[in-house]
Amino acid sequence: MTQFMQTSAYAGVTISLVAYGLGAFLKRKFRFGLLNPLLISIIVTILLLIGCNVDYETYNEGAKYLSWLLTPATVCLAIPLYEEWELLKNNAKAVVLGILSGVLTSLVTVLVLSKLMGLSHENYVTLLPKSITTAIGMGVSEELGGYVTITVAVIVITGVLGNIFGELICKLFRIHEPISKGLALGTAAHAIGTAKAMELGEIEGAMSSLSIAVAGILTVIFASVFAGLI
Structure with a gap:
């Protein structure tokens, strides 16, 4: 071997x-x-x-x-989104605000915990892209001066935890709306969370697929701002 x-x-x-x-x-x-x-x-x-x-x-x-294969696989997630396009247009405001709140919550959480634990700037920016897909997160980490290898590990761990516990958390907080569950899984746990969302239903999968792309773009924008806070 x-x-x-x-x-x-x-x-x-x-x-x-x-x-x-x-x-x-x-x-x-x-x-x-x-x-x-x-x-x-x-x-x-x-x-x-x-x-x-x-x-x-x-x-x-x-x-x-x-x-x-990471990038083409991520692009292919646009297919279920296309199939639910009318649903997206009818709930555009809720979708945008939901993804935006998820991205900001992730970044603020990393900021607060990094300050409490006294992490260095390099360690801090390494964790900032934890909730976006690897294809985007690696570039963000490298651009901000983080440790790319650790970023990949953190992204995978975040996704796996979201995949395992996402449905349970939705049940605990009595979140039954398919759009809400899809947005939550995609924004918090990127592609691995989307795999779980697709198991739950077509609407969940479509909304989660959308969240990956939008959350990635928003994180790229806001991460550069948050990077200067430590």
């Missing part, structure tokens, strides 16, 4: 896909929220790398090809 990891150009892709497939299988079989396919694939991949004594750079040489 170690030799395969170090010599094959596609070892990283193979391991990533197999690990994700295992996670998807476990989720379908047991239907338990914590068995999130992405979370399982991360854990399995880390264990394999540690067990085979393979460093991240070697693994990423093969896995980097998956990153090329």
